[in-house]
Amino acid sequence: MNAVPRGLTALLVLTLSACATLSPAQRDRASQIAAQARSNQIDCDAADACAQPSPLRELGSKALAASTPEQPRHYAVILDRGPDALLARIDLIRGATHTLDLQTYIYDEDDAGKLVLDELLAAARRGVRVRLLMDQLAALRHIDTLAALSGAHVNLEVRLYNPVLHRARITYPQYVLAAACCWRRLNQRMHTKLLLADGRVGIAGGRNYQDDYYDWDDEYNFRDRDVLVAGPVADVMGTDFELFWSDRRSVPVERLSDVGRRLISDGVPALPKTEFERPKRAQAMLDDAANAETVRERVAAHAIEVGQVRYISDTPDKHRENSDASALASDSLRSLIANSRKEVMLQTPYLVLSKAAQKLFSDLHERPDAPRVIVSTNSLAATDAFIAYALSYKYKRRYLREFGFNIYEYKPFPADAPIDIAATGATLPALGLPGLPEQQEPPPARWRRQDRSSVAYPYQYRRPLSREYVATRYARRRSNEPVPLKRAGVRIGMHAKSMVIDDRISVIGTHNFDPRGDHYNTESAVVIEDEAFARALGDSIRRDIAPANSWVIARRDKPPVFSGLEYSIAKVSEHLPLFDLWPVRYATSYEFVPGPNCPSPLYRTDPGFRACYKPVGDFPEVNLGVKSLTTRMFTAFGAGLAPIL
Template sequence: MTVAWRALVALLALACGACGSLSALERDRAAAIAVQARSVEVACQAADACASPSPLRELGVRAAAASTPEQPRHYALLLDYGQDALVSRLDLIRGAQRSIDLQTYIFDEDDAGHLVLDELLAAVRRGVRVRMLVDQLSALRQVDTLAALASAHANFELRIYNPVLGRARISYPMYAWAAACCWRRLNQRMHGKLLLVDGLVGITGGRNYQDDYYDWNPEFNFRDRDVLVGGPATADMAANFEAFWDAPLSVPVERLDDVGGYLLREGAPALPQWPYQDPDRVAIVSRTADDDALVRERLADAAMPVGDVLFIGDLPQKHRRDREAAAAAVHASPLLHNLIESAQEEVLLQTPYLVLSKQAQAMFSRMHERASPPRVIVSTNSLAATDSFITYALSYKYKRRYLRDFGFEIHEFKPFPEDAPIDLEATGAVDISWNADGSVNIGEPQTPTDAAAPRAPQGRAGLAGSGSGSGGGSDGDGRREPPLSREYAALRYAGVGVHERVPLQRAGVRFGLHAKSLVIDRRIGVVGTHNFDPRGDDYNTESAVIIEDPAFARALADSIRRDIAPENAWVIARRDKPPVFSGLEYSLAKVSEHLPVFDLWPVRYATSYEFQPGPQCPAPLPPFDPGFRACHEPVGDFPEVNLGFRSLLTRIFTAFGAGLAPIL
């Protein structure tokens, strides 16, 4: 037997040995242990469950009172800042009087996750029913925590969606086994995010429950967006949540093999006392959420009165084997595609991962071929900002197609944006220093080595132990090990570098785009979970809020345009033509691009440009404007990136990544 076969047999043996299934009787016994341990004590007997005053919940009450079946009224609030998004959640949870339904893709055991758990359990103890539904691949990381939550209180229920191998958590060997036996099911994830309080107010959008989404990570955070909605549309949110909650793929956590086995061995554990890594920061945001006047002034009063609001969401039947039943459960993608194709003047599209499905490519091609095609402006990540290296590599492969065949105007988010809705102070980074151009460094600027992943810069001592990292465990040298917790988690273990951020030329608190939004013709705004990619079309279940209101669309467009401003993004445009044989070079590159495997042409059609303001260039110009080149300087294909050997990896993934497009 060869060494490779021995390794494979050992791997499968380890995987199978670690995932022995409980019998039906054992599952029942484990569930009984959890149910019997649940407290039934309720600290408040008042009809409102002693809820705190909530200015944001009041929006839902007011909208419901003003609505009629013929004329619904809503309030909508864009949540761009991470701190606003967290405070809004705390305000609603503390103001809940009857029920809280929480659905999410990621729920990590870091400060943000623990804070929300504390608030949910406090609501439970005063009499509020809480239901929490989390996708398996990115659920809480500790089995004992899951067992404790399963046993915590009669008012609290936790279910795990699509638990491959019948477990809440899977290890590396188990993941390999699951990929071998059940690759399609492993990729079918619940990507929806929803917080619904009393059926009156809901929050949905890109944010999960992890420090990275609330500006609480000293190394990398997501620039994200949610929308809070109060009014009749929350009934559709509630119906969609119920469909997932009752789905066969949503399993009570106590009935899973690892959690059930823990309950059978150890009994019902007490809830752990999870100390906050940055208690002062947690205390500040908690006090802010208690400040009724501040929440009202900054958030509730900023909510916009709007008319019709449409919530669309895929159903869990999308993950059935029956193709007809699965197709009937897909709601988000067809509606979003139809909405985009209805545009007459302008499409403003924001997605962190610019990888388009075949259907989307055909749609944008048709739109570009119109006699008067709409302008299509795209906000996405640069390689320096993205958390998904391989996804960017595939996007890089198709830049020519995006620009020339679809007419896209692409703006790539910078890792150190100068004017983005972020809270640098909240990150907890220390020894912050500023460069002459206004960008930020932690400690002194330094250049990471080409051959290795970036190490913690000088001046960051102790941060790895602060718990404000990426949410994974800390390894021996203090660096954070990234958890299985990104949008493309099913590819997390596919190879080195899939979700490893590339090293940069200087140190600093890095930010990456994660918002998924759309504005059509300055009158329709969309905020949701769909990345407008093949995964969203074919694998993940997605959701979105669609609001046809010029004022809301304008506010959303302003937010996206801020992200694509020159201080926050580079613009992608055709590189300067070579002095000779430019037509031949273009033709060869185009032929190579269409090859599914051996795309090895060394020169790409487009590159990144930086706006150069001056008397003749008072404002940026679109990349197709004849004067564009006079006002923009090329800064290379991968600005800010210190690739070294990574450049070779980029070429490899560019050459061979096309086959991964359906699951990217």
């Protein structure tokens, strides 16, 4: 048999095996096996399930006690720092007395994921009802883990949202098959993220359950943001979670083909003893969570008392045939922007705007009283999705000229960011940041194999199955890595999705303000109309766009001759869906140069801008090479990817 028949045979076998599902009787049998194995032992008989005193749960009690239907009261905390965001989650889990609902896009089996999972299991065993809902494409990595959880305890339920091919996990070839047969369903993902404790305190925002969202990765971490809200809005969050949990797309893991077969053939596997890659760091986090004063000092003390809080969220109805009519989050956010008067401050990791968003900002800019629009996003050096950056790079002229954006691109090594570099455990060259303690634990095994002399392509930089961008999740390994840089260090990438409007309205959520958020992903956001909270969130974003942390994007110097012709050709080339091959872009990156005549940063439209800023190139800090060429190729040919990016 030659190569072609062998390949066709292999493809046929793969197709049949991938599409093979359990019969109804087999699903029932797997469910029965899981149910019979679940322990019903409760470690506590107290009415409060032996909950640990929780300063964050106390915020919920205070807010509910002060609220009336006419005048709700809430407490809100901006969770900028990764370790504090993890600490807040553990405190809420330990302080829950009745229910815990966790909804997420990515749930990894690394230290952060294992630590939270241990806490959820402990809560279930002391009598708290725990429900864990994960999107299928980025759920726990191992079938045995899912099978073990399916039969772990009567108080723990685990479901996966929208499982393609009736499986919990799919391989690379199966992903290709799913893309061929079910492209729209494959891309319809649950991007909503929520942790809700006792229906009174919730955490929502950009963070998933993975080390790099909590400053625990020694190569690449996200500068992200959540908001903790305590008060009546938690009831709305609970109703929204219930819609997802009870939807037909949310499937108990034991009823999926691969998990079900594991249960039928071998029964429920035992959960292995948790082993952390950095046990000292994990134990330190657990010790902090056991200390109410530490939680109060690091999180609860920063609560801001506010009035009305809204939780806007797409429901699973978005994934029906008329999905555009159900994009509640996108419609709500666009309405807030359209009604702005003075300023819109927008933060998104991926500046790839949908057509509706482009029209919104174009109309906004044409208003005689157009508000200032400030955009904080990633540079090519910082982003984890270089294809998305390439599309952003393509439309810089449009963003600056037609939408009036003031764009700030995040640096990969920000000098003043709310990132705990010491917590990463990295053993890399100094970043010029003072006061970092020496490494206390040896690098984990997965990094000890790495050749750190290779700054350009480390051994295992980013795990492809942990991608937020579905379209590139199963691409080649190097397509899933951040671009190589000129120097080593713990790289930071922007992942926060936030907005401040007119110094009065604040938004923290999951929406990247991109086509995926409009058409494919379910998204959610917390909206708070309060000047004090808006001031705090605005200060946080302004810190991110400060010269120490971001470059400014502005028009490059005009060529001495034929500048009008060059601009016209570039504009025509930009509007082509393919073959945008004009080599010169309208804009480039600038660095602030302080001096006697330049005491503080300026907007790009200020007359003195060019006297105080120097151009640093289109891709500063990037080790120009293959990825730079690839970025330009996607700029030229990748416009068709915009709807799924």
